[in-house]
Amino acid sequence: MYTEFPRRRTRIETPMKSQSQMQRHNASRGAVAYTPATLALYDLLVLGFSNSFVWNCPTRLILDFYNQHVSAKHLNIGVGTGYFMVRCRFPALPAIALFDLNRNSLEKAARRLRRYAPACHMGDVLERIDIGSSGFGSVGLNYLLHCLPGNLKTKSIVFRNVKLY
Numbered sequence: 001m002y003t004e005f006p007r008r009r010t011r012i013e014t015p016m017k018s019q020s021q022m023q024r025h026n027a028s029r030g031a032v033a034y035t036p037a038t039l040a041l042y043d044l045l046v047l048g049f050s051n052s053f054v055w056n057c058p059t060r061l062i063l064d065f066y067n068q069h070v071s072a073k074h075l076n077i078g079v080g081t082g083y084f085m086v087r088c089r090f091p092a093l094p095a096i097a098l099f100d101l102n103r104n105s106l107e108k109a110a111r112r113l114r115r116y117a118p119a120c121h122m123g124d125v126l127e128r129i130d131i132g133s134s135g136f137g138s139v140g141l142n143y144l145l146h147c148l149p150g151n152l153k154t155k156s157i158v159f160r161n162v163k164l165y
């Protein structure tokens with residue numbers, strides 16, 4: 001099923017199935033913080049400031065990692081502002097799929113990446129990821145795990161879900 005956003009014309013595929021309301025509620029708590037306002041500040045505060053001055057891991061190191069591993073068929077889960085996909089060097093004109101629980105993140109990343117016409121999918125990575133495409137050469141999950149509810153064991157379902165792609 002596709003949802004058309006009239007204002008920004010971003011087409012986002014929404015899931016047709018769901019798990020329990022409670023699980024969905026828990027997962028959505030990790031995504032709800034990403035409003036248009038917080039996303040507007042995200043690159044500056046998180047990638048510009050806290051990566052360097054709080055975590056001592058400058059954004060350029062993460063970008064280097066992206067440049068080493070990103071492929072021309074890339075799936076990104078938990079897209080945020082799409083920063084690393086905007087800045088990285090793809091080995092060829094890429095086919096990109098974006099997957100996120102939050103429409104604001106999907107819209108922002110899709111807008112910044114519009115030259116690649118990414119496919120947008122809205123869903124919870126803790127559920128089965130159903131995006132109708134597979135064979136991705138790279139999957140980005142940067143800064144996603146801390147947003148997910150539960151402990152490392154329950155979060156690890158993400159890797160099982162992603163492995164199918």
Ligand SMILES: C[S@@+](CC[C@H](N)C(=O)[O-])C[C@H]1O[C@@H](n2cnc3c(N)ncnc32)[C@H](O)[C@@H]1O
Binds near residue numbers: 141142148
């Ligand atoms: C901290 S941002 C990551 C931004 C980006 N990956 C980066 O490296 O800058 C986390 C993103 O994960 C998304 N998210 C949180 N919980 C999620 C879930 N259960 N399923 C899918 N996406 C989720 C949020 O909406 C947000 O866009």
